[in-house]
Amino acid sequence: MMARAGQYSDPHDADDDKTAQAAFAALLEDSAEDLYESAPCGYLSTLMDGTIAKINSTLLGWLGLARSDVVGRLRFTDLLTVGGKLYHETHFAPLLRMQGQISGIALEIKQAGGGRMPVLVSSVVKHGTTGEPLLIRTTVFDARDRRAYEEELLRRQQSAEEARRQAEADRARLQDTFAVLQQSLLPDTLPELPGAEAAAHYHTASPDRLGGDFYDVFPLDGKRFGFFLGDVCGKGPQAAALTSLTRYTLRAAALHDPDPVSALTTLNKVLHERYSAGGDPRYCTAVFGTIDPDPDAGRLTVHLASGGHPPAVVLRADGTAAYLPTPGGLLVGVLPAAPFTDASTTLGPGDTLLLYTDGLTEARTGKDRTSLYGDEALLAFAATQAGRPPHAVIEALGGLLTGFGDGLDDDTALLAIGVPSSDDQTSEDRTSSTR
Amino acid sequence: MNALKMSTRDTASGPVLEVAGDLDYLNAGQFRDLLPTITVRPGQRLVVDLGALDFCDSSGITALIAAHHHAQSGGGQLVLAAVPANTLRILSIVGLDQVLTIHPDSEVATGA
Amino acid sequence: MDVVRRNNVTVTGNPQGRTVVLAHGFGCDQNMWRLTVPALADDHRVVLFDYVGAGRSDASAFSEDRYASLDGYAQDVVEVCEALDLRDAVFVGHSVSAMIGVLAADRAPERIGALVMVAPSPRYIDDDGYRGGFGADDIEELLGSLESNYLGWSAAMAPVIMGNADRPELGDELRNSFCATDPDMARVFARTTFLSDSREDLKRVRVPTLVLDCTQDVIAPREVGAYVNRSIPGSTLVTLDATGHCPHLSAPEATNEALTEFLAGLK
Incomplete structure (x- = not known):
């Protein structure tokens, strides 16, 4: 190991000494003149007016010109392309004058064969003893690779x-x-209900992902109206396709037989048939119902059924709120035959029925996902809104959703249907509702 | 967020799948990928033990439905064991508590 | 709009003296006049500015549409004059700025009372009996080179191309040490400068005018200086013994002498 290392580094090794001396001697023979002429870059000295006074062989070689054609005959700008000339006159020369030097400017020189060679040019002004500019020294580097x-x-x-x-x-x-x-997937507007009002709100969790919540209110037979609200499993394009299928199936089914359990049963068959094969079950939860308004009595009757959906809340004019239970209704589309549970209620002036998706009740209120808003909080909040008309209830809930901030990471649909009390109706509303 | 941990064992009544952690949008796919590897014979029970389940969302519910279909396609039956209260609440909202067999713990579920 | 900020207007010299506006040409900024200002400052109020896209002008004010013709630049000059409320100022324009001055004087005769045209050219491209010094091909080559960003790249340019957010000082350094400015804006300025034909505009000049050209100028040859002199009635031509396109830098004494003599001769 030592001997081998010595071959490279021991200065006292006799053979190496000789080699080094010989190399050094050869270097000394490389005269300054030869170094100038054969340097790996072009050298050029010009008078202040640009006339070339001295040029090395390397640069002459690049240019393809004889020394006698150049020295005293050409100016530096004559070596450049027209673009280079203009650039030289407008940028290079003024800067050189102002700064006394300029470095690394990309220009192109013209070659005798008509070629153009990219170069990087640096120049410095040499001054006389009294400070007057004498000449310009320029180096030219081959910049073809660069x-x-x-x-x-x-x-x-x-x-x-x-x-x-x-x-x-x-x-x-x-x-x-x-x-x-x-x-x-959502209605543009909700229809006008005689003597009643419907209001809805949709919160999109992410603009990039199609949500899977849906709702609708639509006329059934000149007197009654149908409505539904639900939530399909999953997100994105598949969920949107499922939502679309669900929405149009429910509307078609309702025209055929508006009974809520029948409508959900039809939907269940359609979804199960469509999705049961392939081991990728897809389903939705939904509340479907009918509204039977009685404007003369100032009331409406709601008949609804739920398939695996959280129960509706009824807000009463007397300031109370309660769930309208529909226990045992199964997710729609999971099994070939599914039980659905129905319920009915009558809404008088100041009463409102509220439907929602679980984005609302599952909103996180704490740091982790074990602290959720929940059913009880919703009921308590609903009680504070009881007696108010549907649009006001929806507006208050919209504010509640906004208040969840990042805690609300799911799409949420809200639908309220009610009979505004006479205090809440503007004269305009009254006019339109009696027409 | 908790990772999903799953282990399987065979008993006289059929396979038992123990699930711990979160069964949610992010990792319900793992659960569903595991199902085809579990053989359920006619008359057997596929017991899914949820005793150590921390969280279950709608994707988790979908995974449990897939397990139900998997057990049925083998001629067997899905049994959920030791379902935590919050998951039981969701199962009850969506009506699955009426469809799926639910036992307090896996010993009862396997009939041991 | 703050014109003073937009065009980085600087005012120096003797506030009591007649105002001289010094306007730089294509390729540089107001620093070009550093050897001229001292010769004027004692007796004149000196106004310097940068065109939008050059020097320390407000680059956000750049508009490719506005600056696609010399009129856009001339409008800037008029706005600078208005912002300072100049009356009867002497406008000294180098190169393309000489023509911009002609257009500005035509628009705002009450503000510009005399012109000095340093190395002017109303038309760079040769044209049926007119000799501008360049073929159309030559100018296309220049514009092509500028468009491909090759000309004038310094050795430090590659990091700038690649975006130098992590080394913001690099951009500053280039800005400070270079007259060269935003390449896109320089491209527009070059196109406007070298493709314009302002020969007809010369005939409308009605103010005392000094034309300065150089014995050796590849951009504005002597024929062009003579042409400008002939086209502007009553103008004076002085040919400076200077090489290059920037006599105010290469031959500052001779340039200043011609300039001060002209200024002294004005009423």
Whole structure:
């Protein structure tokens, strides 16, 4: 090991000494003149007016010119392309004058064969003893490889920029598509109910993901109205497809037989048939109901059924709120035959029926997901709103949802149907409702 | 957030799948991927022991429904054991407590 | 809009003296006048500014539409004059700025009372009997080079291309040591400068005018200086014994002498 290391590093090794001396002697023979002429860069000295006074062989070789053609005959700018000339006159020369030096400027020189060679040029002004500028010394470096590299950089940067623009456009288009699809899953407006009012709210958890909550209110037979609200499992395009199927199946089923249990049973058959094969069960929870208004009596009768959906809340004019239980109703689409539970109630002036999806009751109120808003809190909140008309109840709940902030990470649908008390109706409302 | 941990064992009455941690949107897929590896023979019970389950969301419910279908397709039956109160509440809202067999613990569930 | 900020307007010299506006040309900024200002400062109020896209102007004010013609730049000059409420100022424009000054004087005759055109050219491209010094091909090559960003890249340019958010000082350094400015804006300025044809505008000049050209200038050859002199009635031509396109830098004494003599001769 020692001997081997010595071969490289021991200064007292006799053979190595000789070699080093010989190399050094050879170096001494490399005269300053030869060094100037054959340096790996171009050297150029010009008078202050640009006339070339001295030039080395390397640069002459690049230019393909004889020394006699150049010295005293050409100016530095004559070596440049027209673009380079203009750049020299507008940027390079003024800066050199102002700063006394300039370095690393990319220019192109013309070669005798008509070629153009990218170079990096640095210049410094030599001053006389009294400070007057005497001449300009210039070095010219071959920048062909560098130019190729820079072109590659520029190309990459341009394609990265293009890709980024494309991605942004795609994303915007996708969001537009989502928004349109999402809107197709929800009604634009709710119909006017004689002597009653309906109001709804939809909270989208993420603009990028199609939500799976849905609701609708629609006329059935000139007198009665149908309504539903529900939640399909999952998110994204599959959930949207399921929502679409659910929404249109319920509307069609209701026209055929508006009985709530029948409508949900039809939906159950359709979903089970569509999704039971393939080991990827898809289902929804839903409340479906009918509204039978009696404007003369200032009342309406609600008949509804639930398939695995949280129970509706009834807010009464007297300031109380209670769940309308529908126990035992099963998720829709899970089993070929499913039990659904129905219930009825009558709403008088100041009474409101509230339907919601579990985004509301499952909203996190603490740091982890064990502290959820819950059924009891909802009932207590509902009691504070009891007696108020549907749009006011929905507005208050919308505020509640906003208050959850990040705790609300699921889509949430709200639907309220009620008979406003006469105090709540504006004269305009009264006019329209008696028409 | 807790990771999902699952282990299986065989008993005289059929396979037992013990689930610990969170059965949610993020990892319900693991549960469903595991199902085809569990063999349920005709007349057997597939017991899913939820005693150490911390959290179950709608994706978790979907996974349990898949387990129900898996047991049925083998001619057997799904039995849920030791269901935590919050999950039981969700099962009751969606009506699955009426459809699935639920036992207080896996000893009872396996009939041991 | 704050024109003074937009164009980085600087006012120096003798507040009592007649105002001289010094306007830089393509490729640099008001620093170009550093050897001129001392010669004027005793007797004149000196106004300097940067065109939008050059020097320390407000780059956010840049508009490709506005600056696609010399009129846009001339409008900036008029706005600078208005912002300072200049009356009867002497406008000294270098290179393309000489033509911008002609347009500005035409628009706001009460504000610009005399012109000094340093190395002017109303048309760079040769054209049926007119010799501007360049073929259309030459100018296309220059513009092509600028568009591909090759010309004038310094050795430190690659990191700038790649975005230098982690080394913001690099950009500053380039800005400070270079007249060269935002490449996109420089490209627009170059296109406007070298493709414009302002020969007709020369005939409308009605103020005392000094034309300065150089014995050796590849950008504005002597024929062009003579052409400008001929086209502006009553103008004076002085040919400076100077090489290059920037006599105020390469031959400052001769330039200052011609300038001060002209200023002294004004009423």
